[in-house]
Amino acid sequence: TITQQYIKILYLTSDPKLSRKAKEVVLAYKMGKELSKEEILEGYLNTIYFGRGAYGVQAASKAFFGIPAKKLNLSQAVALAAMMNDPGGFDPPNGNMKLLLERYQVTLNNMVKMGTITKAERDKIYTKLPKFPKIKKSSRYGGPRGFLMHMVEKELQKNGFTEAEIKGGGLRIITTIDKNLEKAAINAAKKNVARANKNARKGADPLGVNTGLASVKVDTGEILALYGGPDFVKNSRNWATTPRPTASVFKINAVVAALQNGLSLGTILDGNNRLIDGGSPVLNAGGASYGDINLLRATAKSVNTAFVDLTRIMPDGPKNIVKAANMLGIPTGQGWEANNRIALGAAEVSPLAEAGALATLANGGRYVEPHIVKEVIDSNGTVVYKADTVGEQRISPDVAADAMFALTKVVSEGTGRRLQALGHPAGGKTGTRDIDGETKAAWFAGTTAQIATAVNYTAGTGYADLNPFRLSGANFYGSSYPAATWLAYMKIAMKDKEWKSLAKPVFVNSSRGQVFPPKPTPTPTPTPTEAETEAPNVEPTEVIEPIDPNQEQPENPYSPPPPEEEQPPETGELQPEEDG
Known part of the structure; x- marks a missing residue:
């Protein structure tokens, strides 16, 4: 229920243990006795994760549409409601837009049944999602480290962590990067x-x-x-x-x-x-x-x-x-x-x-x-x-x-x-x-x-x-x-x-x-052009043989002869695959 989800966000974790679930039920019962459904829904919408690091409808409105929640039109508000089920999966433009549209339409149909909007209002915005303006990415992803942060997030998701837990779950994440x-x-x-x-x-x-x-x-x-x-x-x-x-x-x-x-x-x-x-x-x-x-x-x-x-x-x-x-x-x-x-x-x-x-x-x-x-x-x-x-x-x-x-x-x-x-x-x-x-x-x-x-x-x-x-x-x-x-x-x-x-x-x-x-x-094979004798070095380097003089070297039954100089591919109609 909405009440149980709200309790989990406020007081608990996503631990799948039965003990956590039991606490959730008890606390939800107590909250239901103390708050009205409208108050619970309001609290839920102000704390739920919508994606893009945004918790609550106000932050989500700014993250996805660049405007405060009070300025959202009907289509934008319904789209945000439809996205709550899977914030990461529905995040435009890379999310599953076909499935988001289906959820958006289901939400509009339910609103008509509940009498909160008219059939005419629904039909006017039914066939397509609202336009999602391009929002500037957070500067904390700037530079080379942004690639590392993105990889961390993806790896955590692969291992069962939700986007909400990753971006706001109070987790301390230790990486392998030196x-x-x-x-x-x-x-x-x-x-x-x-x-x-x-x-x-x-x-x-x-x-x-x-x-x-x-x-x-x-x-x-x-x-x-x-x-x-x-x-x-x-x-x-x-x-x-x-x-x-x-x-x-x-x-x-x-x-x-x-x-x-x-x-x-x-x-x-x-x-x-x-x-x-x-x-x-x-x-x-x-x-x-x-x-x-x-x-x-x-x-x-x-x-x-x-x-x-x-x-x-x-x-x-x-x-x-x-x-x-x-x-x-x-x-x-x-x-x-x-x-x-x-x-x-x-x-x-x-x-x-x-x-x-x-x-x-x-x-x-x-x-x-x-x-x-x-x-x-x-x-x-x-x-x-x-x-x-x-x-x-x-x-x-x-x-x-x-x-x-x-x-x-x-x-x-x-x-x-x-x-x-x-x-x-x-x-x-x-x-x-x-x-x-x-x-x-x-x-x-x-x-x-x-x-x-x-x-x-x-x-x-x-x-x-x-x-x-x-x-x-x-x-x-x-x-x-x-x-x-x-x-x-x-x-x-x-x-x-x-x-x-x-x-x-x-x-x-x-x-x-x-x-x-x-x-x-x-x-x-003879070539009509003068060829280099080996692939070039970017800068001269002193060659240091990586051999430990105190270590016995393995016997090599093949005993390859001294290396010949290697040439780059010749030009012409038939080209080799690579230089090695």
């Missing part, structure tokens, strides 16, 4: 975005570049820092939670799937350029041909043809790659068509989901859902919610160790070499999504034993070409601004952290004494 690391993330993102925008050439999207950064504590899933954009009020698109094509970063999932399905880091694959697999040929970056190449080295060099070949020879390859991604905590999304090219990264993933996936591998295959709320304490000092920091074992520790070992080779000899400057053992993957000569997304995702971080760059509304913002050469690479942003942030995140090695590889599905064919030197 203030110093959040500042480092903001600084790293803003600095590199500014440099990229300053570098803009002819044809650059006037909206400039965007970046999303998400950083997760490996063993607990706690979000330590997140950058979704410069100002939530001006643009609420959160680039850290917005899925975009992952390019070669998605190859991580293919490595895990291969190890789960009987293959090994020593499995020999076809690394020749121009692999024919239906439709247009698959090309390698710079037209390089690697010949027979094992999975370990194909990962370090991000060899497109080898990963398509891997998908073909793996039992149910495409489906198992999708399955592996899901097991790592990445939800299926756009571009996830299960075909032999799925590892090349048309699949869209958010930086937050990717950071969570890398954390799973670094955590020995144990997945802990990334979360921003640590715990919630009510007005009585009772902890009413505590986030799960244990998670569940999703990937075998041996598979996780081998996959991480392959990713460390990206840093030691592949496109992530500049990340050696971190001074800690790390594994990761670059990704540059090229479509018809335009770079649509660029990534660097990497992890240490303690912190996993993913960075994504896009342009314009998320679909524009990044190449006009490139540092140099012809393309915008994942190993340029994304890697620079990752490194700038991680240097601060890992400062004063203990030197901690990643798990030693086990080399699953392979004999320790197995001998593999020699790995041929790549032979680049």
Whole structure:
């Protein structure tokens, strides 16, 4: 009843226990004896939550229509009454307007039956809702922190808290965000975005570049820092939670799937350029041909043809790659068509989901859902919610160790070499999504034993070409601004952290004494234009080998040769998927 709801708002909580319900009934009975129905209704309307942080009809009138309650017309008043049932769900313009209109019409019909309005008054406003003027968002959501506040609210709602409890229930909400690391993330993102925008050439999207950064504590899933954009009020698109094509970063999932399905880091694959697999040929970056190449080295060099070949020879390859991604905590999304090219990264993933996936591998295959709320304490000092920091074992520790070992080779000899400057053992993957000569997304995702971080760059509304913002050469690479942003942030995140090695590889599905064919030197396909020798760095960095001289290093039966220089994609009709 209205009386019971009023009692709950005034004196009780939303605790579902029977003892609370019994108190509610008793207090409602007493109130009914002391106050008239009109007085109870008046009190209820002056305290009920309407949404947008507004309690009571006066505050709601200003929040939704920008006027005091006494100036509301009939249509506006009825709309507010209809919204009380689900304030968050009916909040224009993002709420369920069809259902709100139905409730609005039911309310008008009941008012006619009760004789409070005439049929003519109802018919005049029956077919559509009143106009909701655009109300300026609260300045407390301004800047990068608005994204964090919005995420906190959504996570609490997901875990059973109502909007009324969140915004006015006297709750103390403790988040996982580290203030110093959040500042480092903001600084790293803003600095590199500014440099990229300053570098803009002819044809650059006037909206400039965007970046999303998400950083997760490996063993607990706690979000330590997140950058979704410069100002939530001006643009609420959160680039850290917005899925975009992952390019070669998605190859991580293919490595895990291969190890789960009987293959090994020593499995020999076809690394020749121009692999024919239906439709247009698959090309390698710079037209390089690697010949027979094992999975370990194909990962370090991000060899497109080898990963398509891997998908073909793996039992149910495409489906198992999708399955592996899901097991790592990445939800299926756009571009996830299960075909032999799925590892090349048309699949869209958010930086937050990717950071969570890398954390799973670094955590020995144990997945802990990334979360921003640590715990919630009510007005009585009772902890009413505590986030799960244990998670569940999703990937075998041996598979996780081998996959991480392959990713460390990206840093030691592949496109992530500049990340050696971190001074800690790390594994990761670059990704540059090229479509018809335009770079649509660029990534660097990497992890240490303690912190996993993913960075994504896009342009314009998320679909524009990044190449006009490139540092140099012809393309915008994942190993340029994304890697620079990752490194700038991680240097601060890992400062004063203990030197901690990643798990030693086990080399699953392979004999320790197995001998593999020699790995041929790549032979680049001649191109008519002068090509760069490797993806550029944003700034010179001193390379510090992340190797502990006092620690015994694992035996590596594959013994890859010294790395060759990697070239960016060549221009022309046939473009490779990415640079690695």
